[in-house]
Amino acid sequence: MNYVVLAVPVFFLLIGLELLIARLQEKDYYSLSDSVADLGCGLVSQLVEVALKTSLFAGYLLLYQRCRQFEIPVHSVAAWAGCLLGYDFLYYWFHRKSHEVNAFWAAHVVHHQSEEYNLAVALRQGAFQGAVSWVFYLPLAVIGFPPLMFLTVSSLDTLYQFWIHTRAIGRLGPLEWVLSTPSNHRVHHGRNPKYIDRNHGGILIVWDRLFGTYVAEQEEPVYGITTPLRSWNPVWANLHYWADLIGKARRAARPADKLRLLLARPGWLPADLGGFQPAPEVDPAGTPKFMTSAPAGLKAYAFVQFLITIAVGTLFLFRQGSWPPATRWTTAAFVVAGLVACGGLLEGRRWAAPAEAARLTAAVPLVHAADVLHASWMPALITATAALAIGAWLWRVAWVSVDTRALE
Ligand SMILES: [Zn+2]
Ligand SMILES: [Zn+2]
Known part of the structure; x- marks a missing residue:
């Protein structure tokens, strides 16, 4: 069962509530065109997931059937807790690698293209992320977590991350130590150099603290990616980084560099194209958001x-x-x-x-x-x-x- 689809009415209800809070606080959390693009990307990713899910899940099923090391009972609370903890740990690595490897970033970048930060952005997901993520969760199949338990836990982890995409909630005291919260996930969506590639945790932020990728929110981030998408088209959103990579590969002189671009960190360029390009500093006042004007x-x-x-x-x-x-x-x-x-x-x-x-x-x-x-x-x-x-x-x-x- 896809619990994420079942939660769609709740998503819309909470988006309505956030809009109301924004109105009361006299803040602009939403832009219509941006939200249309966010929800469009979310829908495209769900459609692609329908097409891919069965084949991607086959890998998990096969490993579970042939290679599982333990018989884990479905009715054990400890097993569910263990599965969720294991999933969240592997999610951290999937998410972190999605930021550190160009070919994976091309799939994940969609989630980061919005220059706004609100609950609609939570639904903005890359269509091809599933093609990358399934490999990261295979250890759970080898341990022996039953497929239905895995699918449920995966939905739970995804659902949890919905509410943290909001500017309407400030810091949450001691919770900031343990959980992914609106404050520490705002950092994750920032394009300020000090915020880039930080706070990848799904439910727990402790993974970032353990593995050295945690940064607390200081000033409010400037949201988005370093080279803005400047489009509301959800198909282009999924393809633009590939187009960018292909362009760079064409310009690179050495064949080895063309291949390396796929696995290199975003920002990396061969020496003949100028070498690594660090993220530029951003000035919140001098960074206008992409806007269009139609009749x-x-x-x-x-x-x-x-x-x-x-x-x-x-x-x-x-x-x-x-x-x-x-x-x-x-x-x-x-x-x-x-x-x-x-x-x-x-x-x-x-x-x-x-x-x-x-x-x-x-x-x-x-x-x-x-x-x-x-x-x-x-x-x-x-x-x-x-x-x-x-x-x-x-x-x-x-x-x-x-x-x-x-x-x-
Ligand atoms: Zn991310
Ligand atoms: Zn996010």
């Missing part, structure tokens, strides 16, 4: 379309198990294309509006012809969405200036 009508359209896409995506996560493969992958493609279009519209990209109109026009006959979703209200919903899109498109072409370049 209000277009923004509203993108937001409505985004909500519909999130609803269809959530339906996919709950129900896809009972759908035939063609339905499953058509819906997933429709959702991903919708998220990309929303990002493009908010960035004011010229391709976004025609692409969005094409997506919805293609969806109508597809859904009707194949009865792909086996739900009578679904074609109606999609037809309504298409009508809305085409209406917005006409409104856009007829009354709003065509030039919606992103204002950077």
